[in-house]
Each structure stands twice: as structure tokens, then as C-alpha cells.
């Protein structure tokens with residue numbers, strides 16, 4: 001029986017290994033982590049992450065050929081294939097601070113693998129890492145291990161998106177495996193291919209050299225984020241000209257060379273990956289003497305920041321240039337629907353912007369609890385991307401923020417509503433009832449284009465929707481960024 005161990009029981013390690021266990025009955029999978037609460041949660045009825053479809057798989061496989069454990073060394077020692085899916089945060093200090101990837105967790109995992117291994121192993125980079133990381137890992141492994149042990153390094157980046165992780169893992173567009181172009185490297189690629197081939201069609205499994213695989217992951221995220229920044233840049237031009245960004249996206253996406261996905265204008269992209277990976281790419285370009293290329297990708301982040309600032313300015317400007325002391329309801333805090341993940345969610349920057357203007361916020365998200373929101377609003381940039389027990393403790397909660405259990409409580413007596421996540425339930429709220437219980441004039445700022453703006457205008461709301469023709473009210477109160 002092939003034994004797989006995955007170091008890192010997070011958003012990637014957990015679902016990915018659960019699907020491998022489900023699809024490969026002859027493989028034994030152990031997911032290990034240094035975080036005791038995380039492993040305890042994986043072994044309970046309340047998984048540490050919310051992902052549609054995940055619970056059913058864990059229920060079926062846990063205790064059969066899927067195990068969650070804090071005994072990292074034992075499971076690594078026993079494994080034939082070791083996946084490493086630990087955090088690779090953006091560095092906050094020292095060389096490359098604010099851009100470069102911090103490989104502390106990766107390096108400590110690699111040193112531990114070298115220390116405890118007594119047999120040959122395939123070590124798989126699952127985390128997103130800078131191109132050429134495999135070379136560094138190879139050196140750590142070969143210089144620190146007992147003589148005679150053969151390590152083969154593979155790069156097998158993960159392309160799942162949160163909220164759809166299980167479908168993405170069941171039917172991936174591709175599985176990418178990079179390895180050394182040596183007989184040993186090719187044999188390792190084949191061994192990993194054999195695992196995926198149990199459910200992924202062979203023509204979707206791509207084998208490349210190590211550096212292509214590592215770089216393809218950064219490139220894919222940069223391309224995806226660039227599409228969003230492109231449509232968001234267009235959204236501001238739409239507002240200035242009277243064009244409708246949904247119509248523009250539709251028309252542009254009909255071109256068979258462009259295609260329709262990832263062209264939804266929004267208050268900005270969030271999530272743990274896009275910003276981090278593009279900053280990483282920018283740093284790599286700079287280190288390779290390519291400042292023009294670095295500048296090109298930096299612009300994707302700049303437009304994303306601009307979009308969030310622009311949204312806050314629009315809210316404040318429309319409400320007579322001040323939100324001081326006014327109750328503003330925030331509907332949605334997660335970075336996208338169908339996840340409870342708040343890492344780099346645009347809601348953090350929007351809320352901080354409104355709090356900076358002294359608004360009182362009442363926040364509702366179906367999957368995010370008060371503790372998480374208070375931590376997020378108190379945390380410094382990039383501090384979130386560390387194992388839980390190493391994150392700074394949440395200082396006292398932000399006083400002007402309350403977190404409530406439903407949209408109607410959030411909006412009661414509010415002057416304005418900001419929709420920041422596209423949860424389906426926001427489409428079918430009783431907006432008549434909401435309007436009746438709000439201060440007048442009542443504003444809705446739709447950062448996700450989920451509501452029917454015309455219907456809301458009929459009720460009496462003043463509506464702002466990203467990239468859509470502006471109400472007369474908004475035209476008269478232009479936002480200056």
C-alpha cells in the first residue's frame with residue numbers, strides 16, 4: 001500500500017488529501033499539522049474549514065484510509081510520498097519585505113523531513129513557492145539527511161479555488177507535475193501520475209520540468225487576477241461614461257479568444273493567493289533584473305487597491321461626505337461566497353476605510369464569526385498568513401463594530417448597506433422590509449452586483465452598483481479618490 005503524508009492540514013492539504021483518499025482506496029493518507037486545534041477540528045464533526053461537499057468525503061474516508069494527526073515525524077518517516085502544503089506568506093521584514101515569499105515554514109518542514117527519514121521519498125511541493133525553490137529544498141534534503149537516502153523533489157502546484165474546491169479536485173482542468181529530467185525524476189513523476197490517474201484523465205496530467213511547474217502556478221494566478229483588474233479598471237470608466245460593465249463584460253467575453261469567465265467587476269479581488277503570489281512574482285522579476293516586467297504585474301495590485309479605495313470614497317461622498325456616527329450595515333465579509341475564509345478579503349480594507357471616517361459598522365456574514373472579524377480588523381497586513389498559534393493575539397475588539405446574526409438586524413436603523421460578498425441569500429432578501437427599517441435617505445452600495453438595482457430604486461433606495469450607470473444623486477456627489 002502506498003503511503004502518503006501531507007504536511008499542512010489547511011485549505012489545500014485537507015480537501016486535496018481527502019479527495020486522494022476517496023479516489024484511491026489503495027493509498028493510505030495521513031494529514032499532519034503542528035496546529036493542535038486544527039487537527040482536533042479535522043477529527044471532529046466541525047471541520048476547521050467550510051467547503052461544500054467536504055464533510056461527506058471526510059466522513060466516508062476518515063479512519064479508513066484518511067487520518068489527521070499531530071504526530072508529524074512518525075507519519076513523514078513512514079511515507080513514500082510527502083506533500084508539503086504549509087503557509088508561504090509574504091515576508092513582513094528584512095530582505096524583500098512586502099513582496100518576497102517567506103519560506104520559513106517550508107524550510108523547517110524540509111529540515112524535519114531530512115531528519116526523520118529512514119527510506120527513499122518523493123517530496124512534493126504543493127504550496128505555492130517562488131520559481132527555483134525546489135533547488136533549495138533539494139539542497140536542504142541532501143545536505144541534512146542520513147547517507148544513502150534518495151529524495152526526489154516534484155512540483156505539483158494546486159489550482160483549486162475555495163468554495164468549489166471539491167469539484168475542482170474531482171474534475172481539474174489539469175494536474176501539473178514538474179520534476180527533474182533524470183531517470184529518477186521521471187520515475188517520481190510517474191509515481192505521482194499513477195495516484196492522480198485513478199480519477200483524472202491522462203491527457204489532463206501535464207508533466208514539465210520543475211521550474212515550468214513552479215512558475216506556471218504564479219503565472220496562472222497573475223493572469224486570473226489581471227482579468228479582474230482589467231474589468232475593474234473598465235468599471236470606473238463605465239461609471240464615468242454611462243456604459244454598463246455587465247454589458248461590456250458580456251460583449252467582450254463572447255469573443256472566443258477571451259471567453260466569459262473571470263470578468264465580473266467587483267469591489268476587488270481577495271483571498272489568500274492572488275495578492276501574495278503576484279507580489280512574489282514581482283519580486284522574482286526584480287531579482288532577475290526585469291523591472292519593466294515587475295512594474296507591469298504590480299499594476300494589477302494597484303488597480304485592486306484603487307477599486308477598494310474608490311468604493312469607500314463613493315460611500316462617503318454619497319452620504320454628504322461624512323459617515324461619522326452613522327450606522328453602516330456590511331453584508332458579507334468572506335472574500336467570496338461559499339467559504340468562511342476572510343484572508344485578504346476586500347471587506348477588511350472597506351471596513352477599515354469606513355471606520356477611518358468614524359462609521360459604526362454592523363456586520364453580517366453567514367459563515368464568518370465575530371472573533372474572526374475582530375481579529376481581521378485588528379491585524380496588520382500579511383500577519384494572517386501564519387499558523388494559527390503564531391498569529392498575534394487579537395487585541396481588544398474594534399468598538400465601533402458589531403457582528404450580528406442576520407441581514408435584517410444588521411440593517412435596522414442603518415443609513416447605508418454595503419454588499420461585499422456575493423452570497424446567494426443576499427439576492428432574495430426582503431428589501432421592502434429592510435428599507436422600512438432604515439434611516440432615510442437609504443443607500444445601498446453593491447460591491448458585487450448581486451441585487452436588482454432598478455427594483456431597489458423603485459422601493460426608494462439610492463443605489464450604487466459597481467460599473468453601472470449612476471443615479472442622479474451619485475452624479476451630483478462625485479467621489480474623489
Ligand SMILES: NC(=O)c1ccc[n+]([C@@H]2O[C@H](COP(=O)([O-])OP(=O)(O)OC[C@H]3O[C@@H](n4cnc5c(N)ncnc54)[C@H](O)[C@@H]3O)[C@@H](O)[C@H]2O)c1
Nearest residue numbers: 008009010011012033034035086087088105127128158387
Ligand atoms: N487556499 C487556497 O485556495 C490555495 C490554493 C492553491 C495553493 N495554495 C497554496 O498552498 C499553501 C497552503 O495554503 P493553505 O490555504 O492551505 O494554508 P493554511 O494556512 O490553510 O494551511 C497551512 C497549514 O500548514 C501548517 N503548518 C505550517 N508549518 C508547518 C510545519 N512546519 N509542520 C506542520 N504543519 C505546518 C499550518 O499550521 C496550517 O494549518 C500556500 O502556499 C498557498 O499559497 C492555496
Ligand SMILES: O=c1ccn([C@@H]2O[C@H](COP(=O)(O)OP(=O)(O)O[C@H]3O[C@H](CO)[C@@H](O)[C@H](O)[C@H]3O)[C@@H](O)[C@H]2O)c(=O)[nH]1
Nearest residue numbers: 158159160161162228262263264266269270271273335336
Ligand atoms: O470575475 C471575478 C472572479 C473572481 N473575483 C474575486 O477574485 C477573488 C478570488 O476568487 P477565486 O479565484 O474564485 O478564488 P480563490 O480561492 O482565491 O482561487 C484562486 O487562487 C487559488 C490559490 O492559488 C488558485 O488555486 C485558484 O486557481 C484561483 O482561482 C475573490 O475575491 C472573488 O470574489 C472577482 O472579483 N471577479
